[in-house]
Amino acid sequence: MPHISIHNLNVFYGKQPALRDITVDIPDRKITAIIGPSGCGKTTLLKSLNRLTDLYDEVGTNGHVLIDGDDINGPKANVLELRKKLGYLSQRPFPLPMSIYDNITFGPRIHRMKRLKSLSRLGDFIRLHQVENFDLEQALEEGKRKKNGASDLLVEFYLRLAGLWDEVKDRLSAPASRLSIGQQQRLALARTLAVEPEIILADEPTSALDPLSATLIERQFQALKQNYSIIIVTHILRQARRIADYVLFMYLGELVEYGPAEQIFNDPQDPRTQAYLSGEIS
Amino acid sequence: MRRQIIEEKIFKALMIASLATVFLALLAIIAIIVARGAKAMSIDMIIKTPEGGYYLGKGGGVANAIVGSLMLTGGASIISLALALPIAFALQREYIPRRIARVTRLALDVLWGTPSIVYGAFGFVIMVYLGIGASLLGGIIALSLLMLPIMTRAMEEIIRMVPMQLKEISYSLGTTRLETTFSVVLRQALPGVCTAAMLAFGRGIGDAASILFTAGYTDYIPHSLLDPAASLPLAVFFQIATPLPAVQDRAYASALILLLVVLLVNLVARLLSARFSRNIIK
Numbered sequence: 001m002p003h004i005s006i007h008n009l010n011v012f013y014g015k016q017p018a019l020r021d022i023t024v025d026i027p028d029r030k031i032t033a034i035i036g037p038s039g040c041g042k043t044t045l046l047k048s049l050n051r052l053t054d055l056y057d058e059v060g061t062n063g064h065v066l067i068d069g070d071d072i073n074g075p076k077a078n079v080l081e082l083r084k085k086l087g088y089l090s091q092r093p094f095p096l097p098m099s100i101y102d103n104i105t106f107g108p109r110i111h112r113m114k115r116l117k118s119l120s121r122l123g124d125f126i127r128l129h130q131v132e133n134f135d136l137e138q139a140l141e142e143g144k145r146k147k148n149g150a151s152d153l154l155v156e157f158y159l160r161l162a163g164l165w166d167e168v169k170d171r172l173s174a175p176a177s178r179l180s181i182g183q184q185q186r187l188a189l190a191r192t193l194a195v196e197p198e199i200i201l202a203d204e205p206t207s208a209l210d211p212l213s214a215t216l217i218e219r220q221f222q223a224l225k226q227n228y229s230i231i232i233v234t235h236i237l238r239q240a241r242r243i244a245d246y247v248l249f250m251y252l253g254e255l256v257e258y259g260p261a262e263q264i265f266n267d268p269q270d271p272r273t274q275a276y277l278s279g280e281i282s
Numbered sequence: 283m284r285r286q287i288i289e290e291k292i293f294k295a296l297m298i299a300s301l302a303t304v305f306l307a308l309l310a311i312i313a314i315i316v317a318r319g320a321k322a323m324s325i326d327m328i329i330k331t332p333e334g335g336y337y338l339g340k341g342g343g344v345a346n347a348i349v350g351s352l353m354l355t356g357g358a359s360i361i362s363l364a365l366a367l368p369i370a371f372a373l374q375r376e377y378i379p380r381r382i383a384r385v386t387r388l389a390l391d392v393l394w395g396t397p398s399i400v401y402g403a404f405g406f407v408i409m410v411y412l413g414i415g416a417s418l419l420g421g422i423i424a425l426s427l428l429m430l431p432i433m434t435r436a437m438e439e440i441i442r443m444v445p446m447q448l449k450e451i452s453y454s455l456g457t458t459r460l461e462t463t464f465s466v467v468l469r470q471a472l473p474g475v476c477t478a479a480m481l482a483f484g485r486g487i488g489d490a491a492s493i494l495f496t497a498g499y500t501d502y503i504p505h506s507l508l509d510p511a512a513s514l515p516l517a518v519f520f521q522i523a524t525p526l527p528a529v530q531d532r533a534y535a536s537a538l539i540l541l542l543v544v545l546l547v548n549l550v551a552r553l554l555s556a557r558f559s560r561n562i563i564k
Contacts, residue, residue: 050454052450052453052454055375055376055446055449055450055453057375057379057380080456080457080458081456082456083453083454083455083456084455084456086454087454088450088451088454090447090450090451090454092447094445094447094448094451094563095563096448096451096452096465096466096469096563097448097466097469097470097561097562097563098469098561099561106455106465107455107456110455110456110457110461110465111456175560175561176561177561177562177563177564188451191455192454192455195455195456
């Protein structure tokens with residue numbers, strides 16, 4: 001069963017429909033891109049998956065979103081667990097008002113994760129991941145000698161996973177707001193990964209970034225899809241072509257067409273998709 | 283073209299003139315207080331309470347009023363802070379519907395504009411009900427009533443300025459409202475919260491009407507909450523009302539002390555606020 005399965009989802013802003021009758025399964029461990037013109041409901045779809053739409057009392061929802069078989073809008077749903085499971089990256093990165101280090105440990109502390117204290121648990125977890133140029137066993141040995149070894153290693157691991165470690169390792173206690181915007185977005189990625197989500201939702205994560213930082217983020221996504229399902233909203237067609245395995249095309253609140261990336265890009269069926277891809281509408 | 287340039291010049295001149303008026307007024311106030319107060323200023327003024335015949339020009343000082351003012355305003359600040367912060371948070375959209383928040387804001391604005399003598403009279407009624415006379419406690423109650431709306435409203439404005447996206451980020455990590463409020467929103471708003479507390483403190487320590495009946499006046503330093511308490515504004519008031527120029531000068535010296543206390547407290551708050559600003563997101 002796929003992680004995310006959406007059935008007849010409707011979302012309203014007041015009486016204004018924002019999403020109309022969306023039904024789709026999102027494939028696991030792939031990068032799924034949601035594309036479409038501005039205001040077509042891409043972000044709304046993304047935010048209704050981790051129920052960030054709840055924060056706006058004018059937003060109404062009906063239909064079903066099943067995540068691992070459980071209806072996230074159902075009476076038994078636990079929104080805190082849901083949001084922990086679905087990591088979220090916003091369009092403009094916002095560091096939390098604290099140090100770089102604390103930005104990473106914030107989530108694990110809130111959720112009282114054991115690996116923040118236990119080196120052996122952390123080590124077992126890190127072994128499941130591949131991180132470039134990282135000698136885990138040596139790091140574990142060093143960690144044993146330090147007072148906050150586990151949390152230090154956790155911070156290092158996630159910063160490495162997000163491709164930020166080398167740039168910040170000497171100033172972990174500096175305010176996160178001093179980082180460049182591209183670094184902030186990678187910090188946001190590390191912070192999101194640190195609560196150990198299974199799915200990553202990214203809302204135009206590179207739109208505020210310079211091209212180099214954007215490339216770095218895309219590279220991280222490519223690496224991360226082995227362990228995570230990634231859903232990315234983008235209005236940059238070329239970005240979707242570069243990284244997406246699966247594509248959803250939306251138009252005016254409707255899900256017009258979806259399927260594997262090659263199929264959507266090379267052989268779109270719906271005239272609206274064709275018009276969008278050819279640049280007639282944008 | 284010509285007309286527009288002249289218009290521009292006239293308005294520029296008007297702005298400079300009004301700015302100059304503000305500065306001149308401030309300078310004039312300080313100049314007069316310093317010029318007249320310096321004559322009567324001495325160490326005795328600060329460390330001694332009035333001795334026999336003080337109001338006829340004999341020895342002593344206004345230590346009773348300095349300590350009284352600090353106790354009154356300090357006590358009222360603690361009470362206001364304890365109430366204002368929760369109210370300010372409660373007024374945010376996550377906690378109560380916006381319509382109720384709007385009505386509450388209006389009510390607070392009305393309270394802010396209420397003349398302080400009304401708070402004095404109201405505080406007096408409460409004291410009669412509680413069966414206590416003019417006392418430190420009575421003054422603290424009346425001053426709290428005066429300071430609470432100012433503090434709440436100022437804090438609420440600051441807290442409302444915390445970007446929604448920052449809260450979204452925090453919620454997306456699976457935090458509860460309480461965790462987001464304390465760990466993220468409060469941190470971000472802390473410098474502003476300091477400023478708000480300061481604003482209310484400045485207003486409270488300078489107010490005479492609300493404590494006239496409620497705190498009373500005494501030549502002694504209060505030893506319990508039920509003792510009457512002197513205050514700097516009333517020290518100014520009583521001394522300036524005497525016919526003796528020497529005692530009138532002491533009124534200016536008292537005003538100077540009041541000014542310095544406010545300045546000092548402001549300075550401390552600025553320092554604190556700068557410290558708290560280190561991590562905030564701009």
